Amino acid sequence: MATIIFKPTEKCNSNCIYCDVVVKKKPKTMSLELLEHIFKNMDEFLKAKPKERIQLIWHGGEPLLLGEDYFLKAIEFQENYCKNTKNRIDHAIQSNLTLLNERFLDIFKRLNINQIGTSFEPIPNLRGPGEKRDSVYYNSQFMKGINMLEKHNFGWGFIYVVTKRALRRPLELFFFLSNLKLSGGFMLNPVLVYGEDKEKIGITEEEYADYLGAIFPYWWKNRDRYPQVSPFKMFVENIIEKKRTNGCEDTGACAYGHVYIGPSGEASQCGRAGDWEMISYGNISDRSLLDIMSDQQREQFIKRNDILLNGDCKGCPYWEFCHGGCPLDSFIKNKDFMHRTFRCEGKRLFLEKYFFPITGIRLEK
Amino acid sequence: MREHILVCQYHENLINRLHHKQVVVKISDFEKIHPVCKQLNDVQVGLHCLMIQHNGSIASIPFHESWKGIPIAIYANEMGTMKELMGRLPLIRDLNIRIFLNSDLEANFTSLHIMASLGIECGLYFGNKEKINWELVNDLMTYAIYGKVNHAPLEPFYHLASHYNPEQHTDFNSVYFENPLTYLHIDHEENIAASSEDLDNKKFIAKGIDSLERISENNKYDEAIHAWQQFFLKPDGCAYCQAWRVCLGKFSESVKVNEGCKPFFVDMMEACDHFLSMQHKNKKKEVWQP
Numbered sequence: 001m002a003t004i005i006f007k008p009t010e011k012c013n014s015n016c017i018y019c020d021v022v023v024k025k026k027p028k029t030m031s032l033e034l035l036e037h038i039f040k041n042m043d044e045f046l047k048a049k050p051k052e053r054i055q056l057i058w059h060g061g062e063p064l065l066l067g068e069d070y071f072l073k074a075i076e077f078q079e080n081y082c083k084n085t086k087n088r089i090d091h092a093i094q095s096n097l098t099l100l101n102e103r104f105l106d107i108f109k110r111l112n113i114n115q116i117g118t119s120f121e122p123i124p125n126l127r128g129p130g131e132k133r134d135s136v137y138y139n140s141q142f143m144k145g146i147n148m149l150e151k152h153n154f155g156w157g158f159i160y161v162v163t164k165r166a167l168r169r170p171l172e173l174f175f176f177l178s179n180l181k182l183s184g185g186f187m188l189n190p191v192l193v194y195g196e197d198k199e200k201i202g203i204t205e206e207e208y209a210d211y212l213g214a215i216f217p218y219w220w221k222n223r224d225r226y227p228q229v230s231p232f233k234m235f236v237e238n239i240i241e242k243k244r245t246n247g248c249e250d251t252g253a254c255a256y257g258h259v260y261i262g263p264s265g266e267a268s269q270c271g272r273a274g275d276w277e278m279i280s281y282g283n284i285s286d287r288s289l290l291d292i293m294s295d296q297q298r299e300q301f302i303k304r305n306d307i308l309l310n311g312d313c314k315g316c317p318y319w320e321f322c323h324g325g326c327p328l329d330s331f332i333k334n335k336d337f338m339h340r341t342f343r344c345e346g347k348r349l350f351l352e353k354y355f356f357p358i359t360g361i362r363l364e365k
Numbered sequence: 366m367r368e369h370i371l372v373c374q375y376h377e378n379l380i381n382r383l384h385h386k387q388v389v390v391k392i393s394d395f396e397k398i399h400p401v402c403k404q405l406n407d408v409q410v411g412l413h414c415l416m417i418q419h420n421g422s423i424a425s426i427p428f429h430e431s432w433k434g435i436p437i438a439i440y441a442n443e444m445g446t447m448k449e450l451m452g453r454l455p456l457i458r459d460l461n462i463r464i465f466l467n468s469d470l471e472a473n474f475t476s477l478h479i480m481a482s483l484g485i486e487c488g489l490y491f492g493n494k495e496k497i498n499w500e501l502v503n504d505l506m507t508y509a510i511y512g513k514v515n516h517a518p519l520e521p522f523y524h525l526a527s528h529y530n531p532e533q534h535t536d537f538n539s540v541y542f543e544n545p546l547t548y549l550h551i552d553h554e555e556n557i558a559a560s561s562e563d564l565d566n567k568k569f570i571a572k573g574i575d576s577l578e579r580i581s582e583n584n585k586y587d588e589a590i591h592a593w594q595q596f597f598l599k600p601d602g603c604a605y606c607q608a609w610r611v612c613l614g615k616f617s618e619s620v621k622v623n624e625g626c627k628p629f630f631v632d633m634m635e636a637c638d639h640f641l642s643m644q645h646k647n648k649k650k651e652v653w654q655p
Contacts, residue, residue, distance in 0.1 A: 122604075124600050139597070147591055182534065183532035183533070225638065
């Protein structure tokens, strides 16, 4: 599966405190000509790789700002240029839901999208439009969005970004989030701050581990009630059930599987790598998707596994469900991809301080 | 969407206009039971339940054999003496009734315990929310859900436990015909509201029986069924409570002076989980069938 993190627009109607797409860049939107070119490229890629599929994740910015007509054009391009390959293109979308309407839902149905990824923040003034981040307005629009999704039988799941301001009341926030989303689940992810932490929202790995640790005993006791909460679910699946369900940052296998395509056609390894301009695979206007997906720079992410296993991660008991973490996090600290990440420490702390003592489980050697 | 059950005060003309609807009819006099049932039958209105507010004791109710089969919810002040009640127990158990007592009178908690143990279907309804003795509510719930000795279902605990699904909200107000997903309230002028309180306060969502056909497209109805989301727009309050999913903020005002609701509903939710797990355990083994 080739996963395209597709950001045809960097524009957003929200000013979320932890998003640097809006802060760092002058928002751009992809032209229809370039969109057309990308569908031709996907067709070429899939024809060359008859066993391969593409997952196209519409991301942003806020993709619904593109408008319904833009998506209708995408459907038209897919119909025109991917006649024999369209069944191997899986669309997905990340949206803040605040602009959702029934016309978009019809479009999503045509794209076979039945599940939408989003995020939510109950702490006031962290998410929302304008300088003051009007979270009351934003969240009421969000609620209308989820009502519309549920009315039309769409699934939804969300990410909660743990910031400094969330640290005071972990369990209460957990209750809030699980009360909001009774079925399915959500993810508790640490905030990612690249560069200066102007808003003072960043958290340390220890703080993240302790935040999870404040919730975990309750979750573990009542896990039948809240089965889908990650990273708890992910740790249980990996450690107890021996499944490998790591997120992309922990698989150690992103090298040839992911690509970011931005509004000007710029290509990079993934969304974060593109946002933070850490690695460039050129531009899809000049290079085919096939070329981009086999760019030689990707080899370093394969080599990274060997380097880590003989270096930073040698003998680490958690390698199988961590793989040294996301290479980009290594870059933030070390200016290269070849180290384990500072986030490993958070995982190790959580596992050793909370997970193993509370569950009574021991890791098999 | 399932058709709503309409809740109304008895009004002869209104009943005549509710052809083929299901209704809960509120009456204040036991003598009206038969005439109301006859009219409903004559004009082909389905009776979901009769709801009777009785300003007296249960013992003073003129239970009668002719009520057999008629679904009745009786809201009474107190139980009255056992002496008066005992002789009529076989008849009461034979009727299709559920008797509710008010939480304002502490003796009612004992009465409900006794009635349930005697096999009478009964329930608690919440009066002055600021003065609820939550420890007594909890004791009653513990008996209702965990009690091993045979007893009749006690509401709203039994409803919560038997309808509980960790993946959904469970609204125990259905026991009192107050859940807009199932019940809508209507007056004789055909004003429609999402609750009896809204009807009393003239906070209507629609007008006219015909409007019920398109009620799912009605914005005010949509707001009413999603009213719980208002709790999620506040920086604190009931949405942050562990037990939200079985309470839905029903005591959000009274919790400011009476915090007992939270520990009660936390225990209630545990009881629901227990009830659910017992149901799973008691599932009979199913061998393949030819």
